[in-house]
Amino acid sequence: xxxxxxxxxxxxxxxxxxxxxxxxxxxxxxxxxxxxxxxxxxxxxxxxxxxxxxxxxxxxxxxxxxxxxxxxxxxxxxxxxxxxxxxxxxxxxxxxxxxxxxxxxxxxxxxxxxxxxxxxxxxxxxxxxxxxxxxxxx
Amino acid sequence: xxxxxxxxxxxxxxxxxxxxxxxxxxxxxxxxxxxxxxxxxxxxxxxxxxxxxxxxxxxxxxxxxxxxxxxxxxxxxxxxxxxxxxxxxxxxxxxxxxxxxxxxxxxxxxxxxxxxxxxxxxxxxxxxxxxxxxxxxxxxxxxxxxxxxxxxxxxxxxxxxxxxxxxxxxxxxxxxxxxxxxxxxxxxxxxxxxxxxxxx
Numbered sequence: 001x002x003x004x005x006x007x008x009x010x011x012x013x014x015x016x017x018x019x020x021x022x023x024x025x026x027x028x029x030x031x032x033x034x035x036x037x038x039x040x041x042x043x044x045x046x047x048x049x050x051x052x053x054x055x056x057x058x059x060x061x062x063x064x065x066x067x068x069x070x071x072x073x074x075x076x077x078x079x080x081x082x083x084x085x086x087x088x089x090x091x092x093x094x095x096x097x098x099x100x101x102x103x104x105x106x107x108x109x110x111x112x113x114x115x116x117x118x119x120x121x122x123x124x125x126x127x128x129x130x131x132x133x134x135x136x137x138x
Numbered sequence: 139x140x141x142x143x144x145x146x147x148x149x150x151x152x153x154x155x156x157x158x159x160x161x162x163x164x165x166x167x168x169x170x171x172x173x174x175x176x177x178x179x180x181x182x183x184x185x186x187x188x189x190x191x192x193x194x195x196x197x198x199x200x201x202x203x204x205x206x207x208x209x210x211x212x213x214x215x216x217x218x219x220x221x222x223x224x225x226x227x228x229x230x231x232x233x234x235x236x237x238x239x240x241x242x243x244x245x246x247x248x249x250x251x252x253x254x255x256x257x258x259x260x261x262x263x264x265x266x267x268x269x270x271x272x273x274x275x276x277x278x279x280x281x282x283x284x285x286x287x288x289x290x291x292x293x294x295x296x297x298x299x300x301x302x303x304x305x306x307x308x309x310x311x312x313x314x315x316x317x318x319x320x321x322x323x324x325x326x327x328x329x330x331x332x333x334x335x336x337x338x
Contacts, residue, residue, distance in 0.1 A: 032252035
């Protein structure tokens with residue numbers, strides 16, 4: 001009986017310990033109408049018991065999207081390509097100006113303030129999460 | 139003896155009050171004469187630093203393809219101008235491109251007009267790579283091309299210093315704002331203090 005309960009507990013913990021991803025306040029920065037590049041920011045919250053990893057972001061509005069981090073190295077602002085962004089369990093990771101951001105390169109059309117842009121975030125465990133992000137002048 | 143203590147405590151209160159009223163600079167105080175230079179503005183016209191004598195200048199080095207840092211700084215500069223009140227017309231912004239190969243006057247014109255709705259407070263400057271290099275050196279501004287792999291659309295980004303320099307009406311650099319110190323309210327207060335100190 002004890003063995004069965006033990007097995008059940010193991011099974012239970014495997015099937016129920018998983019990441020729980022929530023995207024909070026996503027926004028895209030308004031840039032001049034001829035600008036080729038901009039960035040997407042948000043807070044990624046994981047209230048689950050396991051970590052998850054953001055591996056890619058897809059959108060139709062631009063030719064290429066990459067996860068980047070702005071690093072201030074002795075006053076020089078550098079762009080570092082981040083291949084994967086880990087979201088530990090019970091934590092939040094903030095993508096914000098001057099830090100982690102989703103770099104949107106080769107905009108196909110100008111982005112207008114207050115318009116909503118669609119993105120698909122791809123996580124290793126949680127799979128695809130579709131979001132809409134407003135364009136903000138901030 | 140008691141009078142002596144009373145006097146001292148009174149003086150101490152006066153001193154503390156005086157110190158707390160003195161302006162605490164938000165930017166990094168700096169003194170450097172900026173030699174005159176000439177670059178090409180957003181209208182294709184050759185302009186010199188000396189053409190702006192009499193104005194307080196905010197100088198920023200960036201590029202229009204910049205995805206994160208420059209749009210942030212330009213927005214903060216726009217907000218700073220809005221917080222200057224009656225001093226706004228005493229201040230002019232120079233956006234100097236560190237990407238002269240791509241930043242043509244036409245591109246600069248569209249870029250700066252986004253941050254300068256009335257079209258009177260920001261000048262975009264570009265030039266030959268040699269000209270830009272010389273000007274950047276004077277400000278100790280650093281920039282370096284970083285090629286992007288598998289991305290012919292953008293080609294390259296540029297690592298660069300992102301300081302905002304305040305130059306007084308006589309062409310002397312007075313303050314440097316680091317990217318982390320980008321509160322428009324506080325930058326505006328520093329600028330107003332400097333304008334009041336050196337005169338309009």
